[in-house]
Amino acid sequence: MNTAPMVDAQRLGLMLGELRLPTIKHIWADFAAQADKEGWPASRYLAALAEHELAERASRRIGRHLAEAHLPAGKTLDCFAFEAVPMISKAQVMALCAGDGWLDQGSNLILFGPPGGGKSHLAAAIGLALVENGWRTLFTRTSDLVQRLQVARRELSLESAITKLDKYHLLILDDFAYVSRDQAETSVLFELISARYERRSLLITANQPFGEWNRVFPDPAMTLAAVDRLVHHATIFEMNVESYRRRTAQARRTGAGRPAAYTTHKVLETIRDNQDKNEALASDS
Template structure:
């Protein structure tokens, strides 16, 4: 049985610095002395001190992990659900949004579909849910529908489509923004179908679209392909059909109201 003896007091800082470097726990190396002083002042037990020190290391590591996952998700901009003005979208169920914010749908490979007219905040919601997923420890990849098609088309022409789909499957959640804004030809529609099929019951997909499902055949140039795609997407999904005024239209209306001449305020 191996016995452990306390190192000489004067050599303790150097030893702890060495050990935290070997263990790759820099936060412990940075804060052990500060927390030790606090532990002595507040009469912590050894267990209390150890737990506080480890908690500090884990929190710091998780925070850095979230920052890295947000960076590698390639969001066009980082937006949070907390910044979203729910009052402007009364059609959105608060309880359902709160449930989705827990990201519990991701380990079950379930999907989220946001349908509604342009300008009501679908992309903001998608990014906000994506950020929540990164904070929960899940890998996320964001792009517009047209950019996803470009990515798959390039891989197809290079003879590595299967490898690219396998690479994409490593992400726990992919976000496909703006389905329906640009129509796709038959080849693009087939590539998009392969992307959705490759993730069916394997990984989560979050889709935003300005078109109801009944008009997806217009976007994908084929009602049969569109129907097969929709079938796979909605089998395990929360579908949110949103209604409301465009933020941009509302802002323009508010500006026009403010700029009216004084006689309007008689």
């Protein structure tokens, strides 16, 4: 009895395991039989094995990235009601989901609108599409992340904690304006914004427009600096629609909202005017 083929197969399995090629280890024998039967050249056989190994690796990588992204379940673009938010261009959203360009440049995406307007759903859906396209994202409530960063600051490891977030091409901060107006909380949030500026992207959902962010940052100068960094390279969606929870299928609000450029320009002017007034009052006193 010739045991050489069996021994060779066992050795090959061990070598493929050592080389960390689990997919090829699993499929090589079946592919070899098919190649022998159909007379494949060696190059085709090797290419078929490599393609399956790469495809399986990509699938496992996406699975890991989905697990770490902490995206809310069921929030996809397929089930997002674009017709209920007429000021949002589906074509523009689909282009953003490719990730090319804006994520490479560390640009931001900001979603404004009243509660229940679909901001979190759209943010999560974009995050999911980006993961499927090979990018790494993290979805978190802003207040939860701020609490983690505060703990890191107390442990003298804030810089390290922020640096670890660099592995995410996109950090999704949901309910941004719900952070309490506390100096310790807002300072770590500002440090995060500053650290990612022009390096890594942020996607922010917020109920309040920029003009009301003095409720988040108690210092007007910090408010202005944070807004400047966020809008410098940003796409801004104003989702001015009635809450899904209150809206009926027949009565939908279809306001067009203000252009992002107009909003950003006016808000920065308002913040600066308020800061000048505060400084004048302080000098008079």
